[in-house]
Amino acid sequence: MTAPPPDGSEPGPIKVLLADDQALVRSGFRMIIDGKPDLEVVGEAADGEEAAVLAAGLRPDVILMDVRMPHVDGIAAIERIVASGNPARIIVLTTYDVDDAVFAALRAGACAFMLKDVRPAELVEGIRVVAGGDALLAPTVTRRLLDRFVQVLPAPSEATPDEVAALTQREYEVLRLIALALNNAEIADRLGLTEATVKAHVSAVLRKLKLRDRVQAVVLAYDLGLVRPRQN
Structure with a gap:
C-alpha cells in the first residue's frame, strides 16, 4: 500500500497509471480497478512517450505497462521512468508468460509482470502486492524466466x-x-x-x-x- 502521509492520516488509494495502445484494454482495466475503494486509475497513456510524461506528472504508485506499443514502446518507457528516479512500481502486461520482451522489461527495471488475460481478482491483488513491495507476481513464471536468461542478465x-x-x-x-x-x-x-x-x-x-x-x-x-x- 502507499506510505502513510506525514501528518499521520490514513493513506489514500493506490494510484495506478494504465499504459496500453488499445483503448478497450485500458477501459476494461479501469473498470476493474476503479471498482475497488483502495485503488484509483489516475491516468491513461496510449504509448510509451505519453506513459513517461504522465508518470512524471502524476507520480503513480503502480504502472501497468504494455510492452508492445507504437512510437515509444513499453521497454523504452520503463527505462526513462526508472532513470528519472520515479519510485513507481511497474507491472508489465504481456500476452505470453515468458519471452524476450518480458526479460527486456525486467532488465529495464520492471518489478513484475502479468498476462493480459489475468482474472479481475488477480489483477487487483497483484496491484496491491506490488504497491506494497512484498512479493513478485507469478513466482513460478518468474523462476522459469530467470532460469532461461540468468546467464545474460546484467549485474x-x-x-x-x-x-x-x-x-x-x-x-x-x-x-x-x-x-x-x-x-x-x-x-x-x-x-x-x-x-x-x-x-x-x-x-x-x-x-x-x-x-x-x-x-x-x-x-x-x-x-x-x-x-x-x-x-x-
Whole structure:
C-alpha cells in the first residue's frame, strides 16, 4: 500500500497509471480497478512517450505497462521512468508468460509482470502486492524466466564484497528464499517467523545490497550461487 502521509492520516488509494495502445484494454482495466475503494486509475497513456510524461506528472504508485506499443514502446518507457528516479512500481502486461520482451522489461527495471488475460481478482491483488513491495507476481513464471536468461542478465547491484558479507545468516536465508520465488508469508512459514519480521529482513537485504526490488534480489542470488538455474 502507499506510505502513510506525514501528518499521520490514513493513506489514500493506490494510484495506478494504465499504459496500453488499445483503448478497450485500458477501459476494461479501469473498470476493474476503479471498482475497488483502495485503488484509483489516475491516468491513461496510449504509448510509451505519453506513459513517461504522465508518470512524471502524476507520480503513480503502480504502472501497468504494455510492452508492445507504437512510437515509444513499453521497454523504452520503463527505462526513462526508472532513470528519472520515479519510485513507481511497474507491472508489465504481456500476452505470453515468458519471452524476450518480458526479460527486456525486467532488465529495464520492471518489478513484475502479468498476462493480459489475468482474472479481475488477480489483477487487483497483484496491484496491491506490488504497491506494497512484498512479493513478485507469478513466482513460478518468474523462476522459469530467470532460469532461461540468468546467464545474460546484467549485474543487479553495485554491492561490494564487504556489503554482501555484512548480511546476517538470517538475511542470507531470506535472500535465498526470495530467489526461490517465495512471498513473505511463505518465507515466514518456512523460517518460523512473523511476516513483519520477514518484511524487515527483506528491507535490510535490499538496503545493504543496494537493490531496487525483489527482482534484483533474485538475480543477485543466482549470481552468488545461492540458487542455480534448472537443467533442461
